[in-house]
Amino acid sequence: MIKKFTDVWNRLASKYWFSEIGVEEGRRRLLVFFFNLIGLVILATFSAIDFVQGNLVESIVEFFASMCMFFCLARLRSPGRIEWIYHSITATTAAVFLFLAVDGGVQGEKIYYSFVFPVVTFFLLGTGKGMLWNLAFFVCLMMICLNPGGFLDTYRYPQEGVVRFGVVFILIAMLNYTYERVRKHTQMSLEREKEKLNGINVKLHPLPESIIGQP
Helix, strand or coil, rough: CCHHHHHHHHHHHHHHHCHHHHHHHHHHHHHHHHHHHHHHHHHHHHHHHHHHHHEEEEEEEEHHHHHHHHHHHHHCCCCCCCHHHHHHHHHHHHHHHHHHHCCCCHHHHHHHHHHHHEEEEEEEEHHHHHHHHHHHHHHHHHHHHHHHHHHCCCCCCCCHHHHHHHHHHHHHHHHHHHHHCCCCCCCCHHHHHHHHHHHHHHHHHHHHHHHCCCC
């Protein structure tokens, strides 16, 4: 069983791995592939269920979100930089979570899906762009929850619930920000140490002159 899983993983790695993108970006694409595939299946399933139950608006939103996920999934194999795909995944995720926050569901439980957003954004976009996306997303959530002036036809969240949700969301965002920052710093330190070791190895084991002189 483990051998089969390893074989499947190696085959996927060969398809999504390009020498010019580096080790970290290659691993990120593989992880995005699996999580994107899971999200695609979940959204398509919910879309079919809502369609059968007569919830046409939710079904349409989930269908278009699943199509966006499918498009991003297909373009993950593109060589070179694919930040626009990461931004597309982030925008699709934000749109789905905001729609769920507007709907609210039973006692407003659908808004809690938004806690996943900081995890997705900081992983895909890093600390800088991830923080900007989270700030914009949080402002939109607060507009939905507080509904100033009553202009929006949204679920009516209790004020104390909004305060608790806001505090927890900020804590989750800050924890993910800190984790991604530490991870990035550690990765850069390891890469510098690797370059130093490679340099020392070259000095200790220089290439033979016969090899160096070959055209």
